[in-house]
Amino acid sequence: MDLKAGLWQQQTLKLAMTQELTQAIALLQYSAQELSSFLENKALENPLLQVENNNIQPINPLIDRNRRKQTRNTENEWIEQIAAKSSSIEEHLLNQLNLHKYSSIQLKIIRHLIQNLDVNGYLTSEPEEIAHQLGVNLELVEESIIVIQALEPAGIGARDLQECLIIQVERENLKDDLALRILTDYFVLFAEKKWKQIAKELETSLQKIQEVFDTIQQLNPRPGALLDQENASYIIPDVIIERVGNKFSVRLCDDIIPKVSFNDHYYQKFNATGDSQVGRFLQEKLQDYQWILKSIEQRKETLTRVAGVMVEKQNLFFQKGREYLVPMTMKEIAVELDIHESTVSRAVKGKYVQTPAGTFSLKSFFTSTIQTVSNENTSSSQVKDAIAAMIEKENKQRPLSDQEIVERLKSTQGIVVSRRTIAKYRDQLGIYSSSKRKRFD
Helix, strand or coil: CCCCCCCCCCCCCCCCCCHHHHHHHHHHHCCHHHHHHHHHHHHHHCCCEEEECCCCCCCCCCCCHHHHHHHHHHHHHHHHHHHHHCCCHHHHHHCCCCHHHCCHHHHHHHHHHHHCECCCCCECCCHHHHHHHHCCCHHHHHHHHHHHHCCCCCCCCCCCHHHHHHHHHHHCCCCCHHHHHHHHHCHHHHHCCCHHHHHHHHCCCHHHHHHHHHHHHCCCCCHHHHCCCCCCCCCCCCEEEEEECCEEEEEECCCCCCEEEECHHHHHHHHCCCCHHHHHHHHHHHHHHHHHHHHHHHHHHHHHHHHHHHHHHCHHHHHHCHHHCCCECHHHHHHHHCCCHHHHHHHHCCCEEEECCEEEEHHHHCECEECECCCCCEEHHHHHHHHHHHHHCCCCCCCCCHHHHHHHHHHHHCECCCHHHHHHHHHHCCCCCHHHHCCCC
16 A cells, blocks of 8 residues: 655535525524514624614604603503513412411511422422521421412412322312322322222222313313413514415515615715725625625525425415325425525424415425325325324224224225324324223213
């Protein structure tokens, strides 16, 4: 083997990941809201880049003077609503107590306990730990826990799910000794639906245990969520698909994206100074501005083209509904548009489309292909819908096993899937196995 050192010339072709290319890729995967935020931040560091948000309208106080008195009451109402929303879980629970009834030490313990509730309303710290932290008697901590557990909503302050359900059964005055006995002594077996063992040991029927199960299903396993309700978040679509006659049109929702323009006055003013350092700075910012414009146009073109092909392939979905969603992969779109599959992935990432049938994530239109006994294929979403419909109509005393679902899908709809695939889709749909779906009415 010749291992001599030397110099050789060799031509290679490779893609250099420049800062501009990285920026173009980032802009492609931005949603409209993210792009708007990006442009506003860019305008702060690039004086040649001007952004104008069409949604923001300046208010002239001289013009609106006559309306200010009329709106003052409304403004006060909004302030009150904001204050009401800022009310914490601690305030909500403490407002239910007669604070004069408790000593300062016990109030300190109660506040500490409330502050240690998690989002579900459960107490996350052990009583011994709290007693040690605060330097108080363990019995006083236990008494304070009982005080919190007596508040609304029922189940707040429980140490775990088991205690949470027991508190609610007792609070509702259900007078169901069987439910309390099962929750207290057979909680794990009950949750695992090993009801025959429970029925044998308690000398009761499976029907009675089924009634207990139905009762417990009505309870709230997360009482803290009632106190910690977040404001609803609204989805702003990036693409809008509208029906025009017998066809569908595609347009981007650019209303929230600021209008980008060039600050020519600033450029001409400072470029005339003749300072070489200022000139290099202006040239750098000019190039940055041009790259941003180019990246925005590329994003717009790519997103429009991808959405256009999606409409062509999923035409029946937009006309008739979800059950007509056909299999479609990102690779198919990439081949048809002669772009890379990763470009399609970035174009649809985190974006939503508004259609006559509702608003959906762009990613939800991409489904894997499921084989059928005929020449036609179906999508994974159609198979999931078929599984959900089949289980909804099943005999709950004899629920369908995964293998039975496999056979029924093949015989009735010609869909060929494995038992393992059925189990995976069932888990994704949040549907229990047949043993846990069985009822004993």
